[in-house]
Amino acid sequence: MAETVSQADIDAFLGALPGGAAAGSTNAPATPASLPSKASAYDFSHPDLLSRDRIRSVHTLHEGYAQALAKRLSTELLMNVSVSVSALDHLTYGEFLMLLPAPTVLAVIEACELDGNIAIMLDRALTFAVIDRLLGGVGAPLAEVRSLTAIEQGLMERVLRRCCRELELAWAPITALQFRLQSIESNPELARVVGPNEMVVLVTLEVKMRGLTGTMNICLPYVVMEPAFHRMAHGSRHPRIAGGPPGRGREALSRSMRTSRVELNIDLGSADLSLREFLELTPGDILRIAPLEEHGAEARVEGVPMLSGVPGRFRGHRAFEVRARHPRNRSDGGGKNESGK
Numbered sequence: 001m002a003e004t005v006s007q008a009d010i011d012a013f014l015g016a017l018p019g020g021a022a023a024g025s026t027n028a029p030a031t032p033a034s035l036p037s038k039a040s041a042y043d044f045s046h047p048d049l050l051s052r053d054r055i056r057s058v059h060t061l062h063e064g065y066a067q068a069l070a071k072r073l074s075t076e077l078l079m080n081v082s083v084s085v086s087a088l089d090h091l092t093y094g095e096f097l098m099l100l101p102a103p104t105v106l107a108v109i110e111a112c113e114l115d116g117n118i119a120i121m122l123d124r125a126l127t128f129a130v131i132d133r134l135l136g137g138v139g140a141p142l143a144e145v146r147s148l149t150a151i152e153q154g155l156m157e158r159v160l161r162r163c164c165r166e167l168e169l170a171w172a173p174i175t176a177l178q179f180r181l182q183s184i185e186s187n188p189e190l191a192r193v194v195g196p197n198e199m200v201v202l203v204t205l206e207v208k209m210r211g212l213t214g215t216m217n218i219c220l221p222y223v224v225m226e227p228a229f230h231r232m233a234h235g236s237r238h239p240r241i242a243g244g245p246p247g248r249g250r251e252a253l254s255r256s257m258r259t260s261r262v263e264l265n266i267d268l269g270s271a272d273l274s275l276r277e278f279l280e281l282t283p284g285d286i287l288r289i290a291p292l293e294e295h296g297a298e299a300r301v302e303g304v305p306m307l308s309g310v311p312g313r314f315r316g317h318r319a320f321e322v323r324a325r326h327p328r329n330r331s332d333g334g335g336k337n338e339s340g341k
Contacts, residue, residue: 050090050201050229057232059088062203062218065170069205072162077133079210086215087204094196096219103147103186107160108193112178116224117193119217120163122156126207126214131155139210147186157181167218175231194221201225266320267298268311296323 050058066083073081096119100106105122128142131152148156164179171177185191194200203218222229269289296310299320308324 054229054232055088058201058203058229059085061170061174062088062205065167066205068166068170069163072166073130073159073207073209076159076162077130077139077209079133079139081207081209083205083207083216085203086206087202089202089204090199091202092196093194093198093200093219093221096200096202096217097188097191097196100188102188103145104188105148105156106185106188106191108182108185108191109160109164110180110182111224112180113176114224114227116221117182118179118221118224119191119193119219120160121217121219123207123214123216125212126209126216127156128152129209129212129214130159133209134159139212141212148184153184156184160184171228175228177228193219194223198223262302265300265303266311267300269297296321 062085066085070081070083073083100121101124103124105124105127107120107122109118109120110116111118124145125141127148129139132142133139134155160181164181167179168177199222201220201222203220205216205218207214207216271287271289273287296308297320298305299307299309299322301307306326307322308326309320309322312319312321
């Protein structure tokens with residue numbers, strides 16, 4: 001039969017150990033050596049996924065992305081757009097979904113090389129301002145709260161594909177990634193990215209355009225982006241500088257300029273008047289125009305002399321035949337004889 005051990009037997013046994021009864025007493029205070037010198041709270045439900053160096057690297061990388069995205073949107077919308085990183089945080093995907101309004105504009109993006117998805121959320125006001133600008137408006141937000149129509153969703157898919165391309169270029173110095181737009185969801189619960197308890201890194205961008213300030217959230221699930229995060233060396237500072245590869249910004253600006261409308265005026269001649277004669281002009285007066293010289297008339301683009309040629313008629317219409325192009329560094333008509341206008 002097993003023998004029952006009493007509390008007195010336990011105390012006697014502990015008293016025989018080195019340190020005496022004080023070591024075994026349950027009420028004895030802990031010695032200072034047994035406590036940590038400085039205690040800090042740790043939330044096990046929100047662990048620190050990235051070290052400070054990697055957090056700094058992620059922040060710097062997305063600062064470069066923000067600058068590149070601002071240039072891309074400015075070119076696409078033909079207006080000044082500024083983008084900056086406003087916050088970087090850790091939370092669960094379920095908490096992220098709880099922050100989203102309904103309806104919302106939440107894009108599910110496939111990270112092909114990482115075998116998973118990320119998400120990009122656009123502020124409703126910002127979304128409708130972009131759509132309004134793409135349709136020829138001034139970029140005003142919509143007061144009505146509603147989901148995107150089929151046409152509006154098609155326009156935003158084009159914009160989000162540009163955003164994905166810029167994100168690929170931002171990550172290129174760290175690792176080669178390809179982001180592919182899967183869908184745009186108005187109901188956050190339908191966006192299947194990761195489980196609700198999975199931790200994500202949330203990068204919040206602040207977008208400003210024509211007096212409107214909106215937000216763009218990039219949700220990076222840690223379980224998906226972990227291989228890319230681990231490739232970041234401690235203290236890594238390799239974000240892509242805004243503008244991309246050499247000449248890329250110039251090409252985008254050139255494409256935008258080619259569709260811009262400019263005013264072209266052709267000077268057929270000139271007349272010399274004194275100030276008194278000019279002030280005495282009345283309807284019906286006739287001015288004598290100086291005859292054209294051999295090089296003919298001059299064409300001005302937005303007030304800048306650019307072309308020389310001869311006026312005439314072509315198939316019953318007034319026409320201007322270009323004979324010469326002025327040098328690019330010429331900013332005024334000082335190098336041309338004014339009497340030849």
